[in-house]
Amino acid sequence: MPERNHDFGKFGARGIRGSDLVARQLDALAGFIATSVTTRRGLLARLNYLTTSPTAWKAARAAGLRVTDRTLKAWLAGTQKPSKANLERIEGAYRTVRRHNVARHLLKRLNSGGGTRVEIHPLNQSQVPRPYQRTLEYRRINVRRWEGMVTAWAAGDSRALDDAWTTGVLPDLGSQWGQYEYVTNIGFAA
Amino acid sequence: MSDFDAIDSLLASLTPQPALPEAQVRRGLRERAALSKAQVARTLGVSPATVTGWETGRDPSGELRTKYAYLLDGLAAKLAPSSPPPTDEATAPQPAQDESTTFPAPGPTAGDDMDDVEALAAPEPCVLCGQPARHHVAGFPQHLDPAQCATTAPAPDTPAQRSEGRTAKPVKAVPAGRRVRAASDAEPSGPIAVAVAEALEAHEGDVEAATAALVKKAIPDAMALLDATRIGGRYDVIAHPWMPDILKKQSAHGADQIWEARPKWTRAELPPGEHQVTALDINGAYLSALKTHLPIGQLEHSAGGVGHDRRRAGVHLITPSHWDREDVLPNPLGQRDEPGPLWVTEPTLRLLLRLSGPKHGLCEPPEIHESYTSGATEGLLEKFRIVLKDARDTAIAAGDEVTLEYVKAMYSKFVSTMGTSNYNRQLYRPDWMHLIRSQAFANLWMKALKAHEAGLTVVRAMGTDELHVIGDWRRVFGEGRGVTEVKVKDVYTAGSAHVAGGEG
Numbered sequence: 238m239p240e241r242n243h244d245f246g247k248f249g250a251r252g253i254r255g256s257d258l259v260a261r262q263l264d265a266l267a268g269f270i271a272t273s274v275t276t277r278r279g280l281l282a283r284l285n286y287l288t289t290s291p292t293a294w295k296a297a298r299a300a301g302l303r304v305t306d307r308t309l310k311a312w313l314a315g316t317q318k319p320s321k322a323n324l325e326r327i328e329g330a331y332r333t334v335r336r337h338n339v340a341r342h343l344l345k346r347l348n349s350g351g352g353t354r355v356e357i358h359p360l361n362q363s364q365v366p367r368p369y370q371r372t373l374e375y376r377r378i379n380v381r382r383w384e385g386m387v388t389a390w391a392a393g394d395s396r397a398l399d400d401a402w403t404t405g406v407l408p409d410l411g412s413q414w415g416q417y418e419y420v421t422n423i424g425f426a427a
Numbered sequence: 428m429s430d431f432d433a434i435d436s437l438l439a440s441l442t443p444q445p446a447l448p449e450a451q452v453r454r455g456l457r458e459r460a461a462l463s464k465a466q467v468a469r470t471l472g473v474s475p476a477t478v479t480g481w482e483t484g485r486d487p488s489g490e491l492r493t494k495y496a497y498l499l500d501g502l503a504a505k506l507a508p509s510s511p512p513p514t515d516e517a518t519a520p521q522p523a524q525d526e527s528t529t530f531p532a533p534g535p536t537a538g539d540d541m542d543d544v545e546a547l548a549a550p551e552p553c554v555l556c557g558q559p560a561r562h563h564v565a566g567f568p569q570h571l572d573p574a575q576c577a578t579t580a581p582a583p584d585t586p587a588q589r590s591e592g593r594t595a596k597p598v599k600a601v602p603a604g605r606r607v608r609a610a611s612d613a614e615p616s617g618p619i620a621v622a623v624a625e626a627l628e629a630h631e632g633d634v635e636a637a638t639a640a641l642v643k644k645a646i647p648d649a650m651a652l653l654d655a656t657r658i659g660g661r662y663d664v665i666a667h668p669w670m671p672d673i674l675k676k677q678s679a680h681g682a683d684q685i686w687e688a689r690p691k692w693t694r695a696e697l698p699p700g701e702h703q704v705t706a707l708d709i710n711g712a713y714l715s716a717l718k719t720h721l722p723i724g725q726l727e728h729s730a731g732g733v734g735h736d737r738r739r740a741g742v743h744l745i746t747p748s749h750w751d752r753e754d755v756l757p758n759p760l761g762q763r764d765e766p767g768p769l770w771v772t773e774p775t776l777r778l779l780l781r782l783s784g785p786k787h788g789l790c791e792p793p794e795i796h797e798s799y800t801s802g803a804t805e806g807l808l809e810k811f812r813i814v815l816k817d818a819r820d821t822a823i824a825a826g827d828e829v830t831l832e833y834v835k836a837m838y839s840k841f842v843s844t845m846g847t848s849n850y851n852r853q854l855y856r857p858d859w860m861h862l863i864r865s866q867a868f869a870n871l872w873m874k875a876l877k878a879h880e881a882g883l884t885v886v887r888a889m890g891t892d893e894l895h896v897i898g899d900w901r902r903v904f905g906e907g908r909g910v911t912e913v914k915v916k917d918v919y920t921a922g923s924a925h926v927a928g929g930e931g
Contacts, residue, residue, distance in 0.1 A: 266852070271679045356667045358725055375665065375724060421725070424667015426852035 240415045241403070248369045252360030252419030255407065256399035259423055263390045264332075266427050267339040274328045277315070283331040284313055293334060302330035333393060340391035344383055346427040352381035357410075358422040373416055380406055380425075445496035447486060448503075454482040456502040458607070471495060618652055619818040619837075623830050638832045645836035646844055650853045652837070656810035664807070666854045668725040671799050673742065673770055674857045676847060685742055685861045688775040688868050690875075690888040692757030698884060701922035702897045709871060709892035711819065711910040714838045716867035717812040720773050721859055722801035730797045735780060740773040741800030742858060747771075747779065748791035756789075756879055757888045759872050768796060772858075773803070774866040778873070787876075799858075812838075816910060823908050867891045878903055886921070 245252070270286070272279035287297040288309070304312075304323065311317035319327060347353045359373035385401035407414040447453065457467055464475040464482075471478075471494055481487055487495050553560035553570050560568045622641065630636040641648075657664055673684040720740040735743075746768045750758040759778050760771070771779075776793065783792040815834050822830035844851035846860040868891065875888045878896050881903040887895035893916065905912040 268849075356665060358669055375663075377663070422667065422669035424855065426666070426855075 242415065242418050245419050248366060249364035250360050250362050250419070251364060252421055254399065255357070255418060255420050255423055256395065256402040258420065259386060259402050260390050260395065260398055262423060262425060263343065263387070264336075266343060267336060269332060269335060274324050274331075280319070280324070280327065281313070283327055284309070287327075287331060287334060288313075296334045296337065297330040300330040300333040302326050336391045336393070340387050343427055344387045347383040347387065347425075348381070352379045353383070353425050353427060354379050355406075356422075356424040357417050357420055358424070359417065360419050361421050371416070376410055376417065378406070378409055444488070445493055447492070447496055448499060450482055450484045453499055456499055456506065457482070459506050460502050462502075467498070471498070617814065617818070618648070618655065619814070619830065619834065622648060623827075623833060627829065634829055638829050641829065641833040642836040645833065645840050646851050649837040649841040650851065652814060653808075653811050653841075653854075656814060660807075660810075662723045662804060662807060664854075665724055666856065668856075670855075670857065671726060671728070673799070674726075674861075683857065684770050685857075686761070686763070686769045686771050686775075687861055687865045688759065688761040688771060688778075689864075689890065690757050690868055690871060691762040691890070692753075692888045694884075694886045695754060697886070697922055698897075699923060701920055702884070704886050704895050704897055704919055704921050705900055705915055706887075706917040706919075707894045707896065707900065707904065707913040708916040709874065709894065709913055710908055711816070711835075711838075712867045712870065712892040713842050713863065714812060714815060714819070715910050716863045716870060717808040717838065717842075718805060719862055719866035720777070720803040720805050721807045721862060722773075722803050723807065724801045726799035726801050726858060728797070728799055732795070733798070735776065735795060736800070738802060739798075739800040740803030740862065741798055742770050742772050742861070743776050743795050743800075744768055744770050744797040745776065745779075745793040745795050747793045748783070750790055752789060756885060757872065757875060759790075759869070761868065772862045772865040773800075774862060774869040778869040820909065864891075874904070 270279060270282045272282060274280055274283055286293070287302070288294050302323075308317065312319055355378050357376045357378065359375065362370050362373070385405055386398055389395075389397035389401055403418060407417055410417055448456070457464070464478045468475040468478045471491060473491065477487075481495065486492065553568055560570045562569060562571050622644075623637070626637040626641050627634075630640065653664065676683050722740045726741050747760050750760070759782060760769075760775065763769070776795070779790070779793045781787065782789040815838050818830060819834045821827070822834065840850075842860060842863050845854045845863075846857035847855060871888060871891065871894065874894055875885050878894065878900065879885050883896045883898040883900055883903060885894070885896055887893070889895075894913075900913075906914065908914060
């Protein structure tokens, strides 16, 4: 199995695409507001974050939250509640703006000190018939340059992130890198 | 004539046997130089057991004896500043000789066995330190006195300074692990001592400020120490494995589903009469608990009565058996309000299995339903623990409160933040956190059992490190500040005459 998988899970292997897990871990490191947007507290926290400065509000509008100032004022005052579609837009805009704001700082931390050590935990093959099971080991790798991944993650571009991870980082694992395209977990700290 | 030649050469080969110091002195010299037996043995080409023999009274002979004597002489000379030298005359006239350069140095430093010493007309660079030396030893220009060799500028060596450093006074000893060494040898060595020295220097000796600064950086320092102690280790510390849902927090400030079996037990009925109760405090409970069977890799699920595998560790869903000794001993599962199956950790399960075994027979074995386990080792944090324990012992012996606080912050914060803490993102092992805590609780429980079996009345077992007993506890536990000892927190009287009143 040298390179990319064509039909992952055909024999019952279970795993998640590595780049998705990288995005998930970066999200965890970015630290979003824990309270759900459906509660008043969570909604207010997000709206306050998006309206701290004209730049932030502009970024929120660019991220798809196109409402008038009057509506925003009504939401903040509590006289009006956002519709379900608008709640999703608020959440999406909040995440985009937050990722964008955190990216620079996060990138600095990930690149500092000669890069960051990444743990790669192999896919789960407990449901694969015995003859098809392969020996898969836990691997770890030091990633020195995070620019591509962090930029793609901040822009919400999952395809570019996948490209940066799968073609930029994984081949450093050696000829077996295709076995780690889908994994159970990817761990790193920043 | 050839016979006489042979006899002559035989007689010539009979060099006088170099004198060796007493057996205890040999050992003392080696230990003060912080050399292990293995190091010495390797250098001399013998086994460590042979060195042990020499240090307990046996004497080497032949060439080995010469080598050993040379080593001991060298050690004695190296360690001279911290121990009483033979005389001060040995060094005092040295500068005068250097000017005259006419006769070889007399005096004891030349040694009985150093016949091949010659004085040099012009100083040549010493082969050991490169500074000008005025003597040839075995054909090489060298300093005769190693102390001189060590200093970069031997010429301005005033006799006053040297004799000051060589006053005959006993050397202060400090424990280093199992052994004792001179306090002067316990200069900053190892990351902990270096960090403490740096902090004290940065705050110009302000103890409180230095302690605060050290406590603040205890978590990253502990992680760096962990990495340093794993170099060359068999297993990697896997910091971010996948975690099953039972180990995930339900909400931001909620708890996960693991029961750590924290004891919180008070004896229901005291024996009749008035008693003196002693509240004992277990020293460094979490430090000792770092020695536990920790799962190395990702936890794997198993279910359906596979039983307990001693080579694995993790968390287990068990139905505990009934505990019917609540009147004299706490429940090993802690203070539990609701019945039914629960997730416990490896130390708790091992404690229950041990208590249900033939030796104790205190309860029925628990029923294991499900497990998340991984291959385990007890040695994963062992080096880490020993480094911290040694630093703690040294600090206690030297009365060094800064190091003590620093070490305490290191291990306690390491344990409390190794789970899902934002203060330590380098390590994401909530399973280890639960296991180490449970191990501390299990250790306390075993101490309660020990007290009970020795005939003491156990009154209370609380938290991680608190045990209240009635009776002569000194014959059961040692008193002190070491991790194997206990210290008295409080002594009070309880019983029918008075109701528990504290008195200091």
